[in-house]
Amino acid sequence: MKVPFDLATSTVGDALAAAIQRLQAAGIDEARLDARLLVAYVLGCTPEQVFSHPERQLDVNDCQKIDAIVTRRAKRQPLAQITGHREFWSLDFTITEDTLIPRPDSETLVEVVLDEYPERNVRLEILDMGTGSGCLLLALLHERPDCHGLGVDISQGAVVTAKGNAENLGLSKQATFRTADWEQGLAGSIEGRRFDVIICNPPYIADADAKSLAPEVAEFDPPKALFAGPDGLSAYRTIIPQLPEILRPDGGVFFEIGQGQADDVCGMMGEWGFRNIAKRKDLAGIERCIFGRL
Numbered sequence: 575m576k577v578p579f580d581l582a583t584s585t586v587g588d589a590l591a592a593a594i595q596r597l598q599a600a601g602i603d604e605a606r607l608d609a610r611l612l613v614a615y616v617l618g619c620t621p622e623q624v625f626s627h628p629e630r631q632l633d634v635n636d637c638q639k640i641d642a643i644v645t646r647r648a649k650r651q652p653l654a655q656i657t658g659h660r661e662f663w664s665l666d667f668t669i670t671e672d673t674l675i676p677r678p679d680s681e682t683l684v685e686v687v688l689d690e691y692p693e694r695n696v697r698l699e700i701l702d703m704g705t706g707s708g709c710l711l712l713a714l715l716h717e718r719p720d721c722h723g724l725g726v727d728i729s730q731g732a733v734v735t736a737k738g739n740a741e742n743l744g745l746s747k748q749a750t751f752r753t754a755d756w757e758q759g760l761a762g763s764i765e766g767r768r769f770d771v772i773i774c775n776p777p778y779i780a781d782a783d784a785k786s787l788a789p790e791v792a793e794f795d796p797p798k799a800l801f802a803g804p805d806g807l808s809a810y811r812t813i814i815p816q817l818p819e820i821l822r823p824d825g826g827v828f829f830e831i832g833q834g835q836a837d838d839v840c841g842m843m844g845e846w847g848f849r850n851i852a853k854r855k856d857l858a859g860i861e862r863c864i865f866g867r868l
């Protein structure tokens with residue numbers, strides 16, 4: 575079989591070997607795993623079946639499709655953008671170029687909120703600032719079925735994707751989403767509503783750190799989801815002073831933070847009247863979540 579592509583191979587095993595070679599040459603650490611996932615994605619089978627049936631014959635159409643998506647991955651487009659999916663909190667989220675790809679570290683924030691409100695049938699109004707794919711809010715609503723939430727984001731595309739994720743996960747009765755810009759002041763765009771819980775994973779990378787990011791992040795995640803001024807703290811500076819106006823008394827705020835930002839963010843929260851301020855480390859031992867009560 576001949577097709578005019580690098581991956582002009584005739585069996586699953588050949589396609590896999592060629593894909594691994596190309597991804598390794600592109601400097602991708604997990605080349606073997608990614609190659610297997612991409613081939614499985616095209617063939618509509620499990621990664622295990624790719625391994626267990628290397629002799630399976632491919633037609634030209636499959637070879638061309640594998641070639642096309644391996645080319646995208648070799649240009650360092652993240653796997654989740656290619657397949658359009660990423661698992662977070664064991665739930666399946668649709669991902670687009672408008673949404674940050676959910677990070678496993680962000681599950682720390684979900685765990686902390688659940689620990690602070692352990693009763694399954696607790697009734698809370700939750701605001702998710704910078705909702706992206708909606709992963710944080712929807713994971714919480716999945717675990718707390720009597721809670722309701724509003725997710726806001728500056729990106730219209732993210733809001734559309736988050737709404738779709740709520741529908742796919744059967745959570746659209748609990749969740750609404752809308753565009754809003756915290757730079758313009760949030761209170762106005764949420765009509766004076768107040769919330770019991772505010773969660774927020776804002777952009778927190780210092781602008782100058784763009785050079786040290788992996789190409790998957792620097793070239794493919796939406797810049798608005800990443801960068802926050804010279805020290806990475808500008809979103810916290812904008813958001814924290816607005817919180818007393820949109821939180822209910824005794825309301826809780828939960829921030830994801832970047833490495834080394836805990837003291838600065840705790841300090842800002844203290845200045846704006848928060849108490850019981852605490853931190854939680856992620857699985858790598860990095861302080862990842864700061865939370866407190868008003």
Ligand SMILES: C[S@@+](CC[C@H](N)C(=O)[O-])C[C@H]1O[C@@H](n2cnc3c(N)ncnc32)[C@H](O)[C@@H]1O
Nearest residue numbers: 676704705706727728755756757775776777799
């Ligand atoms: C780090 S991402 C977090 C996305 C998602 N919550 C998650 O944890 O995967 C930050 C989000 O904030 C949004 N954002 C950035 N600036 C904003 C602003 N001024 N107002 C509202 N949302 C903003 C971005 O579009 C992005 O979706």
